[in-house]
Amino acid sequence: MNEFAKRLLDKLPEDGAFAILRPENRRYLTGITSSNGMLLISREKQAFYTDFRYITMANNDIRPGYEVCLLKKSFAATLAEDLPASVKTLYFEDTFLTYREYKAFEDALASRVTLVGDEKILSDLRVVKSSEELDKIRKAQSFTDAAFTHICQFIAENWKSGKLTEQRIATEIDYAMKCAGASNPSFDTIVAAGENGSKPHAVPSDRVIRHGDMITMDFGAMYDGYCADMTRTVAVGGVSEKQKEIYDTVLAAQLNALEKLHAGMKGCEVDALARGVIADKGYGDAFGHSLGHGVGLMIHEAPNFAPRFEGIIPAGAILSVEPGIYLADDCGVRIEDIVMVTDEGCVNLTASPKELMIL
Numbered sequence: 001m002n003e004f005a006k007r008l009l010d011k012l013p014e015d016g017a018f019a020i021l022r023p024e025n026r027r028y029l030t031g032i033t034s035s036n037g038m039l040l041i042s043r044e045k046q047a048f049y050t051d052f053r054y055i056t057m058a059n060n061d062i063r064p065g066y067e068v069c070l071l072k073k074s075f076a077a078t079l080a081e082d083l084p085a086s087v088k089t090l091y092f093e094d095t096f097l098t099y100r101e102y103k104a105f106e107d108a109l110a111s112r113v114t115l116v117g118d119e120k121i122l123s124d125l126r127v128v129k130s131s132e133e134l135d136k137i138r139k140a141q142s143f144t145d146a147a148f149t150h151i152c153q154f155i156a157e158n159w160k161s162g163k164l165t166e167q168r169i170a171t172e173i174d175y176a177m178k179c180a181g182a183s184n185p186s187f188d189t190i191v192a193a194g195e196n197g198s199k200p201h202a203v204p205s206d207r208v209i210r211h212g213d214m215i216t217m218d219f220g221a222m223y224d225g226y227c228a229d230m231t232r233t234v235a236v237g238g239v240s241e242k243q244k245e246i247y248d249t250v251l252a253a254q255l256n257a258l259e260k261l262h263a264g265m266k267g268c269e270v271d272a273l274a275r276g277v278i279a280d281k282g283y284g285d286a287f288g289h290s291l292g293h294g295v296g297l298m299i300h301e302a303p304n305f306a307p308r309f310e311g312i313i314p315a316g317a318i319l320s321v322e323p324g325i326y327l328a329d330d331c332g333v334r335i336e337d338i339v340m341v342t343d344e345g346c347v348n349l350t351a352s353p354k355e356l357m358i359l
């Protein structure tokens with residue numbers, strides 16, 4: 001049996017099986033990338049079903065130990081036919097299946113199995129990264145760092161024209177990441193200048209970069225399915241005392257968390273390391289999101305550094321550390337690195353500098 005399939009089965013009851021539809025989960029377990037597919041993992045049968053478009057790739061590239069089957073019917077009808085009789089509990093991804101897909105599962109299968117929605121079993125399986133996964137994320141992050149070096153020079157050379165927009169910077173970042181080797185950006189690049197910086201997930205606009213702006217840039221490259229994630233805030237022309245104070249506070253918050261976090265802490269305890277520094281400076285209400293999220297095949301995955309995340313962070317998890325301060329209609333600062341958590345602390349995978357840059 002395939003070792004990934006075995007790891008999943010170890011988490012399921014004796015009569016349990018899992019029907020896996022989310023592309024990232026299928027990829028994690030089989031190595032196969034396809035928009036269409038279903039992976040059935042039970043004790044008797046481990047089969048990957050996909051349609052004609054992907055069947056050759058699946059036959060050639062799937063990890064050892066899986067049967068590859070051409071999908072001829074719906075997922076539900078296929079399961080009704082192929083699910084071993086010994087399976088009495090069928091798990092599905094409750095945070096991925098559409099209601100329609102779930103109803104089809106229910107219609108086809110509820111008479112013979114209990115359906116249990118629990119995608120957490122799969123997301124927990126992906127938390128601790130292997131050395132191969134770490135290498136891919138490092139590579140993705142190196143392309144992201146290369147794009148940051150490039151974009152700083154690009155902004156310095158172009159902002160004085162009075163024609164440089166957020167959208168143009170975002171395009172240049174995406175281009176630089178792909179030139180460096182990225183398959184794609186791992187999410188839609190955020191570039192937010194001046195007052196737009198107060199919106200954590202601002203969409204790049206035609207706003208022109210002006211003297212005295214701070215620009216928050218949040219972006220990441222993807223490499224072989226794995227995501228990187230980084231945010232830097234730079235200034236153009238000069239900074240006010242208030243901008244500098246906000247920047248220094250966010251950086252101090254991030255450094256405090258980076259210095260003190262380690263495996264075995266609760267996610268909420270790590271969050272508090274940064275949040276406390278920001279609150280002490282009087283900006284507690286201006287940091288309205290969590291400190292960090294897991295990064296891997298998905299840009300946001302388990303576990304989390306968040307006020308309500310009580311789970312323990314294990315060694316080998318890779319997460320972002322991204323405190324911010326957002327002053328509505330005024331300005332914003334966010335600084336984000338990704339780190340691998342270790343027993344002693346963490347290894348920072350992000351190489352880009354963090355001292356305040358005035359371009």
Ligand SMILES: [Mn+2]
Binds near residue numbers: 229230322
């Ligand atoms: Mn992030």
